[in-house]
Amino acid sequence: QKEVEQDPGPLSVPEGAIVSLNCTYSNSAFQYFMWYRQYSRKGPELLMYTYSSGNKEDGRFTAQVDKSSKYISLFIRDSQPSDSATYLCAMSAGWVGANSKLTFGKGITLSVRP
Amino acid sequence: GAGVSQTPSNKVTEKGKYVELRCDPISGHTALYWYRQSLGQGPEFLIYFQGTGAADDSGLPNDRFFAVRPEGSVSTLKIQRTERGDSAVYLCASQEAGAKNIQYFGAGTRLSVL
Numbered sequence: 001q002k003e004v005e006q007d008p009g010p011l012s013v014p015e016g017a018i019v020s021l022n023c024t025y026s027n028s029a030f031q032y033f034m035w036y037r038q039y040s041r042k043g044p045e046l047l048m049y050t051y052s053s054g055n056k057e058d059g060r061f062t063a064q065v066d067k068s069s070k071y072i073s074l075f076i077r078d079s080q081p082s083d084s085a086t087y088l089c090a091m092s093a094g095w096v097g098a099n100s101k102l103t104f105g106k107g108i109t110l111s112v113r114p
Numbered sequence: 115g116a117g118v119s120q121t122p123s124n125k126v127t128e129k130g131k132y133v134e135l136r137c138d139p140i141s142g143h144t145a146l147y148w149y150r151q152s153l154g155q156g157p158e159f160l161i162y163f164q165g166t167g168a169a170d171d172s173g174l175p176n177d178r179f180f181a182v183r184p185e186g187s188v189s190t191l192k193i194q195r196t197e198r199g200d201s202a203v204y205l206c207a208s209q210e211a212g213a214k215n216i217q218y219f220g221a222g223t224r225l226s227v228l
Contacts (some may be wrong), residue, residue, distance in 0.1 A: 032214075036219075041221070041224075042221055043205055043207075043221045043222055044219045045219070046216060046217070049214070049215075090156075094215070096215075098169060098170040100145065100215050101170060102149075103159070104149075107154075107155070
């Protein structure tokens, strides 16, 4: 079993829909949780960053972390065709030294239909 | 400012050949990471540099893989005796000191071993 599991895709939604993306993890040492967006043939781009449990909102995006359940989510409101990309969850045990390496989920490809 | 630059963007080689992949991090970023992303998978950690030294090389799959960062800036990932299973996108990321594990990724080098 992988340390980070991400809901399988692909996912196709109509424009304006609310999208929920989820990951679970097994390593209780993880403290830092991120969501990256990756367009085709591009590198991952940081979308949201959260430390420990709680919610964080940035525009149409909300990240939630529940460390007790080892579960993280990304919500996208009023989804747009430009949101069509692969979304990767990532996490690390620390932010310096060897603990700073990221462990990624498999990624889910989202398509928003106009 | 300039982001993380990786060259070449694509590399095609034959089984058994030697390849070098280059990463130019964001100027002033002290931490540098290499990840490998196979088709349909999330990136997997290979090696982490803090300055000139490899602080964590636990992700290198075997001794055919080696990376250097002699002056604490540009890094080169070297693969000897390439195998078809080495085909993947090799991603480089850099991080500013004290930047709470916010890693900036390059677009990657797509390696194809025939």
